[in-house]
Amino acid sequence: MCGVLAVLNACGKRADLRALALRQAELLKHRGPDSYGVNIQKTIKGDQPLFSTDKSLCLCANGEIYNYKKLSSLYLSTVNFATSSDCEVIVHxxxxxxxxxxxxxxGMFSFVISDSRTGEYYAARDPxxxxxxxxxYDKEGKMWFASExxxxxxxxxxxxxxPPGCYYSSVKGVFVPYFKPLWHSENFLPEPQELHLEVIREALTAAVKKRLMTSVPFGVLLWVCTVFFFLRSFVCVPGVLLSGGLDSSxxxxxxxxxxxxxxxxxxxFSVGFPNSPDVxxxxxxxxxxxxxxxxxxFSLQEGLEAVPAVIYHLESYDVTTVRASxxxxLMSQRIKTSGFxxxxxGEGSxxxxxxxxxxxxAPSKEELHKETVRKVKALHAYDCLRANKATLAWGLEARVPFLDTQFLEVCMSLDPAHKMVNPQEVDSEGRKKIEKYILRxxxxxxxxxxxxxEILWRQKEQFSDGVGYGWIDLLKEFAEKAITDRMLADAKLRFPFNTPLTKEAYYYRSEFERHFPEPQTAELVPGGPTVACSTSAAVEWDAVIYILSLTATRG
Incomplete structure (x- = not known):
């Protein structure tokens, strides 16, 4: 895997630009520190990442393009590829x-393309x-891009x-959505339809298969007018993060x-305390x-000691995300030192x-569907962020089959009535219709x-619970001692945006501020009233249930 850092149309001395590029690139080297090179476009030449045939277009890419062979065959049969990289198709x-x-x-990707002939540039992120x-934007108004x-x-x-699913063109000067399936709109409701379970099974199998591509180069490229800093690693042996829950299993x-x-x-690979449910x-x-x-x-103490480093790499103070990260x-560190x-x-399921x-x-299938759409569209700020940054802190790449766009098309277009949970209802084989019934x-x-x-029909565990029930209790106990009542009472004075409401949240926010003191960085982390792992819809659903219960009692 890799990272991207780019500043476009920068001015100044080559030596100064080079020093700036190397300094900022150093902050990303954990994402893929196997090799590097430096190039300042228009100024010096070198053995650099990915170019168009005439060298006028220069590509700085992070990610994996799973259909690159198909694209090459369909549209680029006359192109002489300079590398075996799956990402080279992007520039062509x-x-x-x-x-x-x-x-x-x-695939999964983020990249920037620069045109040395016109000075134009183009950037995009996966759906x-x-x-x-x-x-x-820097103080001179120059535009920068970075993976972190x-x-x-x-x-x-x-x-x-x-924004995910968008591209940016310096010519247009705006972000343009390119990923626009029908299900992406909360107002679209799939019609009632017969359920074909084999379609789900085949779509997930196909999504897994395409992600088993190996021996593919990945890079960290740093770009300043345009400077590239290239770090590359090679995938050798695939592995699976196995929590013992349904999705990873x-x-x-x-x-x-x-x-x-x-x-x-x-x-x-699994991780947890001794005798934890997941292990x-x-x-x-x-x-x-x-x-x-x-x-x-890992021990409770190891977990506590890792929290500051996790928040630094995660670049978030969201409580649920930090707990699970x-x-x-810690698991990613050990996996990487083992040579993987x-x-x-299993993120996304x-x-x-x-x-x-x-x-x-969920009060209705309509409300349930809207919530699933909101959840999928918000994954970039939560589970995807965790899977990407907690693993790449150690240069380990995580691929997520459940978020394959073709699999999403199949499953987000299903009649949401099939996803409704009703443990009191049983099917013809006596199976209770618990959460994720149709996937099971x-x-x-x-x-x-x-x-x-016993695994296929195992009850849902939150990841941070599954590693050991004492984990969350320990975090709360530690925060209770570290954060005073007065500090929490005055939280709004110190943190007017996304004010922490618990001592645990205050502790994470304090650690985040230590690494990222600028107010604008705190505003990149979403907030608002939620129930664990939910959006604010769950709070509204609780209110509806309470009112209905109260009405029934009084009636």
């Missing part, structure tokens, strides 16, 4: 089709925002998150089928699939299939079982 497609080419890309990406906030805060007076099971009789080559369940899955399983344990951060560079992870426990309270049912194949029954 831009050269051929212009701004709208990005809609052809299937869901799996790769992190920011932009900003930390690379911009010292040089930009205004910073914003690059399904991913591991699908991957194991591609390995067939050689599942020992598939490595699975136990992951072992059951690993034994069932026959994988080479690595179970990592610490175990992933790419893993598959709960948002797509209404898997969080608060969805039990799609992989309930007794003849060739994907998973043990």
């Amino acid at each position: 497609l831009y050269e051929k089709f212009g701004n709208d080419f990005v809609k052809y890309l299937d 869901i925002g799996i790769t992190s990406f920011y932009y900003g 906030l930390k690379a911009l805060q010292d040089v930009c007076v205004k910073i914003s998150e690059f 399904l991913i591991a099971s699908i991957v194991s089928r591609f390995f067939k009789n050689d599942t020992a080559k598939l490595h699975t 136990k369940a992951a072992k059951v899955v690993a034994d069932f699939l026959g994988t080479s399983h690595h179970s990592f344990q 610490v175990p992933m951060f 560079k790419m893993v598959l992870s 709960d948002e797509i299939f209404a898997g969080y426990l608060y969805f039990h309270k 049912k799609a992989f309930d194949c007794p003849e060739q079982p994907y998973l043990p029954e």
